[in-house]
Amino acid sequence: MLEAFLLLAAALLAVGLYGALSQQSVVMVMMGLELMLNAVMVAAAAVWFHTSPHSADGQLLVLAAMLAMAVEMAMGFAVTIAIFRARDVDVTDSAGDLRG
Amino acid sequence: MDSFWPALALFAVASAGVLGLYGAAALLSVGEPLVREPYMGGSPVSEHAVSRFHVRWYAVTLLFIAFDMEMVFMYPWVLVVAEKGMHAVGEMFGFLAVLVAAVVYAWREGAFRWT
Amino acid sequence: MAEWTVFVVCAVAAVAAGAAVFRVDSMARATFALLASFVFTAVPVLLLDLAYLGVLIVLMMTMEMVVMAVFMIMFMMNPAGLMPMTMVHNTKGALAISIAVFCVLAAGALLVPWPRESAPPPADPTLQLGEAIMGDDMLVMMVAGLVLFATMVSGVVLATGRGRYDRYGDDLRGRPDDPIRGGVGR
Amino acid sequence: MIDADDAVHWWGLVLAPALLAAYAYAAAAGSAARTARASGAPAAAALAAPAREAAGLLLRRRRTVPGADTLLWRVGIASVPVAAVMAVLVVPVGGRAIADLSIGVVWFNAMEVLLWGGMWLAGWGANSVWGLVGGYRYLIQGLSHELPHMFALTTAAVGAGSLRVGDIAAAQQDVWFVLVMPAAFVVYLVSALAMSFWPPFDQPVGRDLSGGAAAEPSGPDRLVLLAGRHAMLAAAAAMAVPLFLGGGAGPLLPGWAWSLLKAAAVLALLVWAGGRVPAVRMDRFAEVGWVVLLPLVLLQALAVSVFVVAGWM
Known part of the structure; x- marks a missing residue:
């Protein structure tokens, strides 16, 4: 059963990676990152249950992934707002372009 | 250990109720659906509503996303606070005080106002 | 057996909803596909006896994805997907990298002799x-x-x-x- | 997980949605009677008004809007009553819930938050400006009341040292939590009104938006949305009983009767207050929620935690 959960996590991570690599818009890139963190949560929960249920480390890893997701979202949106306000773009390719 | 089968069953019951209403309406209602422009108080509709929409409270969303992560820790904390004693209360409310300080800062900057 | 069925259905639905995020034109649909993916992965977490974390995923992700929808609509040029347009770069390379990563991880998941704990999970x-x-x-x-x-x-x-x-x-x-x-x- | 637990009451699968529907109807009839009395019409005739309206909505020819995202629209509308019914999974009547989950409080919280998505989709899917603005209004209300609401739930859980709703009700043998944590109770009632966009928090379906999120839904869509709204109010009122009002505790009558009576009383209070309090605009409420309600309920939670640790509760 652990293998099945890890396969699910691997599939979610791959889908998220595809999105994060291929999308141009900052918000869509963030959605890819969220899917990858989702995969981390599933994997951490499954590994906790099957290999080390006596310690809470697996559960804490799920919480850490959730926290990372929230911070990533809040900061991602804040930076996007700041860039958008200054430059009127929300596309990663243009944000890397340093000329104003 | 919790059983979530009742939750699944209740979801089935609730969905069946909603589908039943739609089914009854399909049997009882009169005529084909009428396709009409959205109600605009009589004004002609000049564009789709589902276009870019600037919310004026975007700063609140950022604060909320950060602050609500605190609940992730507070719910399990509830189970141990009586046993761990005053030290646990101090830890949690110290943590909360830090976040409230950020809320006060945001208030002072006017982040809760529509801009 | 019933648990296994629920797991397979939810796992397939979670991955399908995750893939739909990058396939649909409408930004609203993309965001709520991502929410669906999270809700479907919460069910396998519930199957692992993690009642709190599973329900917490539903709680937190609903709030976060609705906020995500707000920003999607604010920033995207074509939020309802009414005009077909794409905002992607290097899809082939991204696809190749993702498939390679999946194969490596899947091989790891299947081939690594994972340690097993015989002790039951905590009450x-x-x-x-x-x-x-x-x-x-x-x-x-x-x-x-x-x-x-x-x-x-x-x-x-x-x-x-x-x-x-x-x-x-x-x-x-x-x-x-x-x-x-x-x-x-x- | 697969074994049927002793704590699961399967008959509740039928009974709880039926009771919820009855309470939701009572809320609708109550507010119709209030409107009728205010306009001088006989209040008794208004008791059948919701049934007439529901029948009319079932029979009426429905309207739809060009360019509507029908899938998301339907899903959003349907999720409102479904979330309300799912929320009562953990609400005990006389000490018996369908399933008294060990994390019942979190479950209730999660189900009630599903309305954020549902209401936004109900507004978005219609491709109507008024509907969309209504959906966004619901979100900012949610962003303003949700944190105080969560801390109100947590305060009750701290008082009992458990997230199980049954334990919270049982912990009030000696003193009801409403007496120990009045601020949390008040905040809970405010958030109950706001989460079911009941007056004074009815800006998402406000008249100034010609109905807001409910402007375009017609026929069964409208029926499902409005029924879900009333069901959510009823569910929130029912949840207040185990959280703050001692659950099924009371003299003479059996526990289930007390649970139902208290839920009816809370629901009546909410419906009555909705008609008495001036409308609260969400642009004002955002700051009030964060700067007044949040610190207030946090101080309440701190006081209750200290009581619990000191052994006074």
């Missing part, structure tokens, strides 16, 4: 989590508090276009020049 995993947060792993919460504080302050700094000095004037003595009065204060 109440939520209690275990609470004891860890308040006991040995207190550092996690302390770090989280500081990180969240930093996130909130820097989020306000970056996101608000009009701070204190814009509202009150340079000497901070004028009346705030707000389009709409707030509920508390001046």
